[in-house]
Amino acid sequence: MTSHLSEQDTRGPKVGERFPDVVLPDQHGVSVDLHRDRGGRRAWFVVLRSAVW
């Protein structure tokens, strides 16, 4: 696609690092623990600018 940020933007977790623990409520208010709930599977963690606007 033509729509990429610069790959030089180094903010946030890096390739090769363990992704930090994330525990947050989901859309139903149920607590989700990224590493526990992916259950040892590969996963995508996607940061949305906003899901609603």
Next chain:
Amino acid sequence: MPVFAMSYDPAPALAEVSSSLGLRFPLLSDEGSEVIHKLGLKRWPDVDPAELTERERGLPIPVAYELDAGGTVVRRHLHEVHRVRPSAAVLLGAGPGDRLGGYERDGLRVEVHHPTASYRPKQVQALTVSLSVPEGRYVYVGEVPDGLVPLSVELIGPEDLVVGDIPLPSGRRLERAGSYAGLRILEGTQTLSVPFRIEQEHPSVSLEVHIELQGCDASVCFVPQRFSVVVHLEGRPTVPAHHALAPDGATTGEAG
């Protein structure tokens, strides 16, 4: 592969988005942007919050991480800052979704799917095209000598349609003697992703997926086929009014 999506929206707003798009993965609510801050993903970490609007405060950079089974980042994918972004339904693995159109001839089948059969302006979406080649036959892909036609996929639509790169499967090498040796072929069922976005609001749009290919078997190559599958997507507004953040959205913590 499981998908976890996070934004700074309040949980009730995420619940609406999730149900209206039929999402099958969790949308995590980082209301107040604490986790976004901790991960170092704030869009404007060094700007005085007083100088930012409600929406800009705590806004993350849009980024996706592919994690391996141990939780290590194996891939990082940045999206554009402004209005062009992946739709929650599509790039996040919501599955191919509804079958919107198809084609079948001589045992060769093509189906086009889309997760929601709708679009929002400027969101990056993807149509999924699945191609089923009957047993004993194959389709060329990649470089071929003159006289053969490799698989090609093209997306045609309104003037404001922007189509991304359509990666074709690399297939396997044809194992046979002679001048066709080493050409790449596809067999069985193949799935292609056709990324696109539409810039403007329309009540609905028609997209034509043009596919050209040539089927062969062990003894003969058939006449190349060129055909189109037409799909219709319903337009959705850019910002649904009922999804707008509350004026004091950053502190109404119903999500707990």
